[in-house]
Amino acid sequence: MGPVRFPGKPADAVGFRLADTFGENGTSFTPAHLGSRMTALGLVIAEFNRPITEQMEHEAAEAAQAAGAEVHDIVHVPGVYDAPLAADRLARLEAVDAVAVIGTVITGDTDHDQVISDATAQRLADVSLERDTPVTLGVTGPGMSAAESRERIENAAKAVDSALDLVDELPDPESPSRTAD
Ligand SMILES: Nc1c(NC[C@H](O)[C@H](O)[C@H](O)CO)[nH]c(=O)[nH]c1=O
Numbered sequence: 555m556g557p558v559r560f561p562g563k564p565a566d567a568v569g570f571r572l573a574d575t576f577g578e579n580g581t582s583f584t585p586a587h588l589g590s591r592m593t594a595l596g597l598v599i600a601e602f603n604r605p606i607t608e609q610m611e612h613e614a615a616e617a618a619q620a621a622g623a624e625v626h627d628i629v630h631v632p633g634v635y636d637a638p639l640a641a642d643r644l645a646r647l648e649a650v651d652a653v654a655v656i657g658t659v660i661t662g663d664t665d666h667d668q669v670i671s672d673a674t675a676q677r678l679a680d681v682s683l684e685r686d687t688p689v690t691l692g693v694t695g696p697g698m699s700a701a702e703s704r705e706r707i708e709n710a711a712k713a714v715d716s717a718l719d720l721v722d723e724l725p726d727p728e729s730p731s732r733t734a735d
């Protein structure tokens with residue numbers, strides 16, 4: 555069996571608790587029942603520059619499959635600027651452990667690429683913090699030509715891997731706090 559990923563959403567919702575995974579002396583073990591639930595991802599895919607984001611979507615799906623994760627839902631949006639609301643809706647789902655946002659911003663004649671990239675990244679970071687759910691940025695650009703965008707298609711897979719890494723690595727918010735006493 556491959557590595558078991560520890561889901562990020564409340565443990566009670568999936569039938570086990572963090573305490574199940576650690577022995578009293580700090581050694582870790584993995585009860586067999588933990589293997590029954592795969593980490594579930596939400597993907598947001600921007601349709602703008604679709605020939606490129608189509609390949610990015612493929613890379614993202616392959617990365618999830620290679621890691622043994624489930625793609626619970628895919629939401630297509632017109633462009634990356636429209637992604638934060640879709641990411642928020644996905645992050646609100648109990649079944650979704652993390653969200654990866656995929657898109658590419660290619661430079662036009664103005665600074666518009668900078669404007670939409672900055673707004674998108676900032677609002678996605680806000681969604682992640684507000685929903686207490688990993689939301690990773692698989693959006694390439696700005697300041698980039700179409701050729702440079704095509705060279706960065708693999709960043710979609712990196713966003714999926716990062717989302718899964720965060721689900722594994724983030725401490726459980728239900729754990730007792732050091733500042734409690
Ligand atoms: N120029 C790019 C866009 N622009 C569209 C916006 O993201 C948005 O869909 C529109 O303003 C409606 O709200 N989107 C990209 O994903 N990539 C671009 O290069």
Ligand SMILES: CC(=O)[C@@H](O)COP(=O)(O)O
Pocket residue numbers: 661662663664665666667
């Ligand atoms: C329409 C867009 O979002 C983008 O292509 C902006 O291009 P430009 O900077 O040439 O207006």
